[in-house]
Amino acid sequence: MSASATGLPTTRRTSPGEFFAQYGIVLVLVVLVVSMTILSPILREGQQLFLTPRNLIQVLLQAAINAIIAVGMTYVITSGGIDLSVGSIVALCGVLSAMVMRDVNTFNLFGLTFSLDGPIGAVMGFGVAVGVGTLCGFANGLLITRLNLSPFIATLGTMGIFRGIALVISEGRSIYGFDQEFKNFFAGRIPINETLELPIAVIIAILIAIVFWFFLTQTRLGKYTIAIGGSEETARVAGISVQRHKVGLYALCGFLTGIAGALLLARLNSGDPTFGGLFELNAIAAVVMGGTRLSGGQGSISGTIVGALIISLVQNAMNIFNVPSYWQQVVIGTVIVFAVVLDQQRRRASRY
Amino acid sequence: MNNLEKLLTIDHISKAYGAVQALKSVSFDLFRGEIVALVGDNGAGKSTLVKILSGLIQPTSGNLIFKGRPVHFRTPADALAYGIETVYQHLALVEQLDVADNVYLGRETYRWGAVGRWLGVLDRRHMREQTATALSQLHIKIPAPTLPVSSMSGGQRQAVAIGRAVTWGRELLILDEPTAALGVEETEQVLQMIEKLRDQQGISMLIISHNMQDVYRIADRIVVLRQGRHVATINKPDTSPQEIVAYITGAKEAQVAPV
Structure with a gap:
């Protein structure tokens, strides 16, 4: 309880409904972990397959790529928008990055030839993925602000366009045979102790979550994003350049999706134009489960991270219990519907 | 009013949306420290004029002269930089922020x-x-x-x-229907606040209102628009709410000759 400048308490008593609405998602995460810990040995002949360092790190690794995209999606949705093209951006980034690393081996400058294998090639590959992702997001932002398209329609269009470009330039084939340094680093692990190694992807995801939590809650970027999502016209008459800010948000989402694309490329060791299918579904699911409102004006990075962990846990649980992977989509879809129902109840609870 | 300093001159401002002429060569002055009420029926051009003064839209023709200098407001930020603040009826605050x-x-x-x-x-x-x-x-x-x-x-x-x-808003406050959504007691509080701002701080205000009682109470002068035209500027002591309504509805002919 903090006291305000006028000496009155600033916090109200929270009702049980509000409490559940705010922290319910963390409760879901805890229940999932506990029940998996209990159920895993019962259903799999006494073997504890779930609560092992190895498996838990697998859960984090599975969550990492989705979490990175979902952080960008959190900003876009908080501003009242949506980005359906992230899955296609992942594919395009992967294909282009792999092709550049495979085909551009040397580089001439002032008569000198530099080799682009090894670490320089890896950096170049990462730069291509991130650059392409940012440009794609920038294009989304321009379509939405300059042509006055709804974000849903604009990114539905670019979802097809980006995927199509990836298919065209790769001629529909996977791209192999690129820089091993790239794979070694971005799919690598950093040892914590003798038995535990933390994947680079997880470390990157944690850093991104912290940085963009800070930006959403403590800076002008976050405040303007919330203001635009809350009331775009109010933000405009307050003198904020709403259009420029929105373009920036889609570029940010594309930038983070580019990082995710690079990490996926390293992990799967090939760039494929069909990768990233349904990534938008998983990212939006994580965001909505985490309490960010689809109507805009309110967003939570910590909630999004919990959401991404829940999706990863559900997938992990189904793998442990040998549920066919096709069912996973049914479950994730159901989870989205459930999350939106929860969001509506939250809204009712906060209206008094 | 000649002893007072001119703050803002609206000089033959017109605005057309395609074939629709929302404002037809409107001209009047705002002086420092006065409250001017801008009245008119729906579609008279009040909101269009407010949007022009706050930089949300640009006039098709005409000039704004602020403290003797011509100004152009391309964005809301431009108007804000001159100390002109607008409080819109529905766009005043972002609910999600504190x-x-x-x-x-x-x-x-x-x-x-x-x-x-x-x-x-x-x-x-x-x-x-x-x-x-x-x-x-x-x-x-x-x-x-x-x-x-x-x-x-x-x-x-x-x-x-x-x-x-x-x-x-150091210079000019534009209030769009400041009391329309309020109850009796809240309306009174807001009106008192507006009067106090003029009397104690000497801020100029342009107030858009449908409420003739409010207008008649707080305004020093009343500017009437009808169908995009400026039809009258009246000093309050010289008029009555009935006369204002007559100008708004067109029962009384325009006092300002078309230019």
């Missing part, structure tokens, strides 16, 4: 020096303290600057919105 975040919306202060400014790290403590001070100086009572706007009453919101505008 009072201090709203008062400082678009005018944030930052901490952590140059790095903080570059990153846009908000100095919320400073903004909250300043908000509490500014609002209490205007005798606006809210429980706390950290209160989310969504939990406040209509009167509180309007008071905060006007308080926000006064905090920044």
Whole structure:
């Protein structure tokens, strides 16, 4: 309880409904972990397959790529928008990055030839993925602000366009045979102790979550994003350049999706134009489960991270219990519907 | 009025939307420290004029002269930079932000020096303290600057919105239907606040209202628009609410010759 400048308490008593609405998602995460810990040995002949360092790190690794995209999606949705093209951006980034690393081996400058294998090639590959992702997001932002398209329609269009470009330039084939340094680093692990190694992807995801939590809650970027999502016209008459800010948000989402694309490329060791299918579904699911409102004006990075962990846990649980992977989509879809129902109840609870 | 300083001259302002002429060569002056009511029926061009004065749209032709110099407002930020603040009926505050975040919306202060400014790290403590001070100086009572706007009453919101505008609007305050959404008691509070602002701080105000009683009570002069035309400018002592209504409806012919 903090006291305000006028000496009155600033916090109200929270009702049980509000409490559940705010922290319910963390409760879901805890229940999932506990029940998996209990159920895993019962259903799999006494073997504890779930609560092992190895498996838990697998859960984090599975969550990492989705979490990175979902952080960008959190900003876009908080501003009242949506980005359906992230899955296609992942594919395009992967294909282009792999092709550049495979085909551009040397580089001439002032008569000198530099080799682009090894670490320089890896950096170049990462730069291509991130650059392409940012440009794609920038294009989304321009379509939405300059042509006055709804974000849903604009990114539905670019979802097809980006995927199509990836298919065209790769001629529909996977791209192999690129820089091993790239794979070694971005799919690598950093040892914590003798038995535990933390994947680079997880470390990157944690850093991104912290940085963009800070930006959403403590800076002008976050405040303007919330203001635009809350009331775009109010933000405009307050003198904020709403259009420029929105373009920036889609570029940010594309930038983070580019990082995710690079990490996926390293992990799967090939760039494929069909990768990233349904990534938008998983990212939006994580965001909505985490309490960010689809109507805009309110967003939570910590909630999004919990959401991404829940999706990863559900997938992990189904793998442990040998549920066919096709069912996973049914479950994730159901989870989205459930999350939106929860969001509506939250809204009712906060209206008094 | 000649002894008063001219603040803003609206000089033959016209605005066309395609074939529709929303404003037809409207001209009048605003003087320092007076309250001018802008009245007219729906579609008379009031909102169009307000949008032009606040930089949301640009006139098709005509000039704005501010303190003797021609000005062009290309964006709302331009008008705000001249100390012209507009409180819109429905667009005053962002519900999801708290009072201090709203008062400082678009005018944030930052901490952590140059790095903080570059990153846009908000100095919320400073903004909250300043908000509490500014609002209490205007005798606006809210429980706390950290209160989310969504939990406040209509009167509180309007008071905060006007308080926000006064905090920044050094020259001219434009109020769009300031009492339309309020109850009797809240309306009275807001009207008293407006009168106090003029009498104690000498701020010029342009008030758009449908409520003839309110207009007649607080305005020094009344500007009437009808179908995009400026039909009358009347000093309050020379008129009655009935006469104003007659000008609005067209029962009384235009006093200002078309130019």
